[in-house]
Amino acid sequence: MQMPLIDGGPGFRDLELSNRALLAKQCWRLLKNPNSLAGRILKGCYYKDCNFLEAKKMVNASFVWNSLIWGKGLLEAGLRWSVGDGKSINIYKDKWVPRPSTFRILSPPKLNDQLISSSGGWNTNFIKQNFSDEDVNSILQIPIGCGSRGDNIIWHYNENGQYSVKSGYWLGHKLATTANTSNSSALNTWWNSLWRVKICMKVKIFVWKACQDWIPTKINIDGRGIKTNGICETCNTSYETTLHALWECSKLRKTRDEWYNNNAMTSLS
Structure with a gap:
């Protein structure tokens, strides 16, 4: 739910x-x-x-x-740090790189020097020499002042x-x-299209329940502990599953075909 x-x-x-x-x-x-x-x-x-x-x-x-x-x-x-003067941040332990979900650099520790130059900007040469290309791109994209403000913890999202x-x-x-990811992008697209289509909401809910196998067929009722014979009362030949009740039942298919043909003939006339 x-x-x-x-x-x-x-x-x-x-x-x-x-x-x-x-x-x-x-x-x-x-x-x-x-x-x-x-x-x-x-x-x-x-x-x-x-x-x-x-x-x-x-x-x-x-x-x-x-x-x-x-x-x-x-x-x-x-949470992550917003870089100001850099004095409160441990570059290898603290979360300060705007890269979810770790917010930390990927390069192994090498030196413990300052990443910020005396002028208040990034020490570009030092960063390029001691960090991976991915870390360099992430670090240099962080806006930084001229050392006029301190470091601050912010909410990234x-x-x-x-x-x-x-x-x-x-x-x-x-x-x-x-x-717990298990759904494919194609399945997500299908669900999204169902909820966006312009039809009555109770029809959408019915389709959703059918796809989740929550229709009260005899087989599903048996699964809830209420004993039935499980046989479809319309055709008396097969077990009443959701697929059978909505599509496979021979008598229902015959009725559906007749209804479709009658409506097709009416529209042509």
Whole structure:
């Protein structure tokens, strides 16, 4: 029921994922406003010696705190550094390259020099000598000031760098889909065309249920624990599956052909 339309579902929101995206919003506020009342209370209780991103789940902690840690996992998946003067960023450990989903460089560590020149721009020669071509292209595309601003943690999936529940929900669903990808692009195209076609919604729902084999045929009813003989009552020759009930039944096919021929003759006359 929670699968999106393009994947063959009705597109209902995942309530668990929605809750996690809302909790990630509270984590974002704690990260950006550490001196708020809630931030100071939680820091005093749960992460006195570290920052919020380094805080961990505790066995004897409150339900509220452990829920926030759960939401923080989603938030961390989309956080990265926005480069300012580069003084707060570890170039090999921190996430700062705008390249989902790792946000880290791919080249192995070689030197620990500064990537930013004394003039405030990228040290292009150093970068080209010590990083792979893919890393070089990603790094040099990052806009950088003249050292007038410090480094800042931003949310990658919004243009303004601010976390939103909508983008958090989208990222959470994307991560779940990536972990369980099985649909082909052709199948996604077919589902997308079904939901976009201009016909009555109840017809779309019926087609969707038929494709998911959710029509209450005798075989499907048997699968739910209600015993039947499983035989189609229209033709009394075959088991009543979804395919049989909608297409293969001989009597239904005869009736359908007669209806089609009558309508064709009426349109010609």
